[in-house]
Amino acid sequence: xxxxxxxxxxxxxxxxxxxxxxxxxxxxxxxxxxxxxxxxxxxxxxxxxxxxxxxxxxxxxxxxxxxxxxxxxxxxxxxxxxxxxxxxxxxxxxxxxxxxxxxxxxxxxxxxxxxxxxxxxxxxxxxxxxxxxxxxxxxxxxxxxxxxxxxxxxxxxxxxxxxxxxxxxxxxxxxxxxxxxxxxxxxxxxxxxxxxxxxxxxxxxxxxxxxxxxxxxxxxxxxxxxxxxxxxxxxxxxxxxxxxxxxxxxxxxxxxxxxxxxxxxxxxxxxxxxxxxxxxxxxxx
Numbered sequence: 001x002x003x004x005x006x007x008x009x010x011x012x013x014x015x016x017x018x019x020x021x022x023x024x025x026x027x028x029x030x031x032x033x034x035x036x037x038x039x040x041x042x043x044x045x046x047x048x049x050x051x052x053x054x055x056x057x058x059x060x061x062x063x064x065x066x067x068x069x070x071x072x073x074x075x076x077x078x079x080x081x082x083x084x085x086x087x088x089x090x091x092x093x094x095x096x097x098x099x100x101x102x103x104x105x106x107x108x109x110x111x112x113x114x115x116x117x118x119x120x121x122x123x124x125x126x127x128x129x130x131x132x133x134x135x136x137x138x139x140x141x142x143x144x145x146x147x148x149x150x151x152x153x154x155x156x157x158x159x160x161x162x163x164x165x166x167x168x169x170x171x172x173x174x175x176x177x178x179x180x181x182x183x184x185x186x187x188x189x190x191x192x193x194x195x196x197x198x199x200x201x202x203x204x205x206x207x208x209x210x211x212x213x214x215x216x217x218x219x220x221x222x223x224x225x226x227x228x229x230x231x232x233x234x235x236x237x238x239x240x241x242x243x244x245x246x247x248x249x250x251x252x253x254x255x256x257x258x259x260x261x262x263x264x265x266x267x268x269x270x271x272x273x274x275x276x277x278x279x280x281x282x283x284x285x
Contacts, residue, residue, distance in 0.1 A: 017051075029066075050246075110140075117155075150200070161190045165197070
């Protein structure tokens with residue numbers, strides 16, 4: 001008997017569908033010189049039925065790893081949802097990033113191109129002013145070089161909320177985990193703003209770079225992935241370092257039920273004493 005099909009969901013307000021879990025651009029993909037290992041990760045993801053693939057211009061060799069696979073397996077392009085990001089704040093830099101991204105990936109368009117890592121008020125002003133990166137993103141969408149455009153951030157939930165509200169983005173990527181529930185900001189301010197706008201929500205930092213896994217206390221990777229999906233996000237992405245980790249990720253995406261409110265509270269309460277210490281990726285506490 002074959003594997004149960006992966007759960008899929010509409011990507012925000014569009015008619016594109018993605019699997020509810022995706023391969024993150026961290027892990028083995030954020031390296032150089034590990035082509036064989038990276039290839040195994042990508043091929044295992046395809047085998048498991050994952051369609052969402054995360055990357056960024058600054059994620060070491062990730063775009064090149066994907067490009068090698070897609071050039072060997074061009075028939076997969078129509079079946080996958082390839083994303084990447086640009087951290088450039090001006091139009092010229094962002095356009096150059098997109099050109100290099102498409103060339104490196106060996107594709108003619110991205111399914112999602114994201115404004116990467118919004119951190120400060122200066123970022124907001126530079127990205128959305130005259131001659132800004134936002135102009136490049138909107139132009140890319142108009143020309144069909146990017147089906148959707150989005151924004152990412154994991155430092156300041158209130159600035160990210162401002163970007164969600166004010167910019168014409170189709171998606172947002174933010175940290176979604178029990179620690180964030182204990183800290184407040186992303187899941188009680190930014191997440192509701194994204195839901196109100198009807199845009200896709202991509203959950204990152206689901207495992208806190210592995211620091212949130214306490215297997216002896218029942219806080220395993222699959223529990224944390226399931227917790228993220230229970231927040232009604234579109235897709236939860238996880239960077240993987242082995243085929244087994246990909247299989248765990250896919251297993252949750254294939255067969256999961258949301259945690260009840262009481263179960264979620266128990267998980268959040270477990271992490272509450274560790275919250276400030278564990279959320280060092282924010283940079284702003």
